[in-house]
Amino acid sequence: MCKASPLSPSSIPTSAKSTQTMITLTPKNKMAALSCGIAFLNLSLFALGGEMKNADGTSTKQNRIEIKDFAFNPQTLTVKSGENVTWINRDEEPHTVVSVQKQFKKSTALDTDQEFTITAGAPGTYTYFCSVHPKMTGTIVVKKS
Numbered sequence: 001m002c003k004a005s006p007l008s009p010s011s012i013p014t015s016a017k018s019t020q021t022m023i024t025l026t027p028k029n030k031m032a033a034l035s036c037g038i039a040f041l042n043l044s045l046f047a048l049g050g051e052m053k054n055a056d057g058t059s060t061k062q063n064r065i066e067i068k069d070f071a072f073n074p075q076t077l078t079v080k081s082g083e084n085v086t087w088i089n090r091d092e093e094p095h096t097v098v099s100v101q102k103q104f105k106k107s108t109a110l111d112t113d114q115e116f117t118i119t120a121g122a123p124g125t126y127t128y129f130c131s132v133h134p135k136m137t138g139t140i141v142v143k144k145s
């Protein structure tokens with residue numbers, strides 16, 4: 001693509017007395033330049049979309065805890081201070097996420113597939129439980145970032 005160039009031999013006047021004639025675009029070349037620009041823009045957007053998809057995929061670290069079969073999975077998660085931690089409820093039952101030592105705000109009752117996200121604060125061990133089913137417990141170990 002981008003074959004039509006404003007600097008193609010036919011568009012260069014033999015006299016070439018000023019640079020302005022050099023950069024003058026014929027209507028045909030204008031269209032070509034425009035479509036090249038659009039193609040480039042599309043490529044950029046495509047690349048950007050690819051990166052965004054990647055950010056949601058496996059290459060980026062995600063601190064996710066699944067709530068399934070009345071258990072937090074993984075039971076213990078190690079993160080760095082300032083990172084986000086997201087719980088998602090995969091059960092049909094509502095569950096909550098409540099910090100034993102109130103190290104983060106407690107969640108509302110999470111419905112099926114509902115998520116709850118916190119940002120890990122000061123380094124330490126955060127123990128939490130489900131207030132609906134207090135036997136459900138989990139731990140977040142927060143390391144210095």
Ligand SMILES: [Cu+2]
Nearest residue numbers: 095130132133
């Ligand atoms: Cu529960």
